[in-house]
Amino acid sequence: MAESINRVVLAYSGGLDTSVILKWLQQEYKCEVVTFTADLGQGEELEPARKKAELMGIKPEHIFIDDLREEFVRDFVFPMMRSNALYEGLYLLGTSIARPLIAKRQIEIARQVNADAVSHGATGKGNDQVRFELGYYALQPDIKVIAPWREWDLTSRTALIAFAEQHQIPVPKDKRGESPFSTDANLLHTSSEGKVLEDPWDEVPDYVFSRTVSPEDAPDTPQVVTIAFERGDAVAVDGEGMSPATLLAKLNDLGRAHGIGRLDLVENRFVGMKSRGMYETPGGTILHAAHRAIEQITLDRGAAHLKDELAPRYAELVYNGFWFSPEREMLQAAIDHSQHKVSGEVRLKLYKGGVHVTGRRSPNSLYSEKVVTFEDDQGAYDQRDAAGFIKLNALRLRLLGRRDR
Secondary structure (H helix, E strand, O other): OOOOOOEEEEEOOOOHHHHHHHHHHHHHOOOEEEEEEEEOOOOOOOHHHHHHHHHOOOOHHHEEEEEOHHHHHHHHHHHHHHHOOOEOOOEOOOOHHHHHHHHHHHHHHHHHOOOOEEEOOOOOOOOHHHHHHHHHHHHOOOOEEEOHHHOOOOOOHHHHHHHHHHOOOOOOHHHOOOOOOEEEEOOOOEEEEOHHHOOOOOOOOHHHOOOOOOHHHOOOOOEEEEEEEEOOEEEEEOOEEOOHHHHHHHHHHHHHHOOOOEEEEEEEOOOOOEEEEEEEOHHHHHHHHHHHHHHHHHOOHHHHHHHHHHHHHHHHHHHHOOOOOHHHHHHHHHHHHHOOOOOEEEEEEEEOOEEEEEEEEOOOOOOOHHHHOOOOOOOOOOOOHHHHHHHHHHHHHHHHHHHHO
16 A cells, blocks of 8 residues: 655656656555656757646646756856766766756755655666655655655566556657667766667667767867866856856857767666766866866865865765765865866867867966976076985885885
8 A cells, every 4th residue: 555645746757757657656646746847958848748747637836847957057067077076087977966956956846835755767776766865865854755666567668658558648659669778868968878788898879879979070170169267167168258057058069069078888886786878978078178177277286186086085976866965065165165266268179079178377377387497497496405305205215225125
């Protein structure tokens, strides 16, 4: 017997899975369903989700379709980019960073409509169930969470389609049969996994890619772009100031044209298994390279090296769903403090899948041409000082050498 639930807020895309979940919630829990659809820049028309929800009996005032693109980039992507976080040294965390925002807005809606539960369409094998639910519980500790994939007996796409047809839920032609792979998209990236991608030896088919042209087919002429930063955040491209979401969209367009940001990765999921995915992060790849370049001349060595030690821990927290944890917030405070002087411009060359830094400048630069020059530095650096520096650092090595010789 299903637990008594009065009203539930469902993270709803309007696709086959969440439409089946909507009907299943109505049947299994005999509850009122409120749908929430987030526009995170996935590039899909969202109004069909509204019409489909209405068709399934959802009251107009209980259908939420929110444009969260600016909040997504400003409050989630940019803070993460300040950290230079890469999960397992490669992944720019495009799916991971979207989940806490969806969870946050779901809880806000649940409070607004007095819902006593929230629901999502993540499966019991993946990371997203963890990310969503850790977010829910951090923001509303006593909220009831319904995860249909962990409860129902609809264990195949055939079963989902049969359920949909039985309850007059429209099934698009491209959803019939087994999907060749699954995708998730937002303004930062597109991820693809499953089916044709499951064998890590098989090369990713060309038809999987949706955000980038093949590097081989990219223009034969490089494109030069300049990105301006203020306190660690990108604020302009080629001298044109832009909002966070507009700027990332602009970099996505540039990255798409030059085949930038493809990543074939076998990663370690938080739930314990390895999975193979293809990620396309065109604008994020450019932004990551540019941010590291501006830090090269504005961060002190100690601060820069400490950030590099913190970045893997930060990335792991985001990947595992601990965005709202005190340790992520502590790391964020340290990272944000490091960014006070990270302002200036970076010039990059985009060419056939590559992002190449060709220049950086800043009013806060710690780089001194006078000190580093091979020419006469006019007394800016006394090379004789190096002898004592080396001997002091060599002292323990010499003592060890004498003992062990």
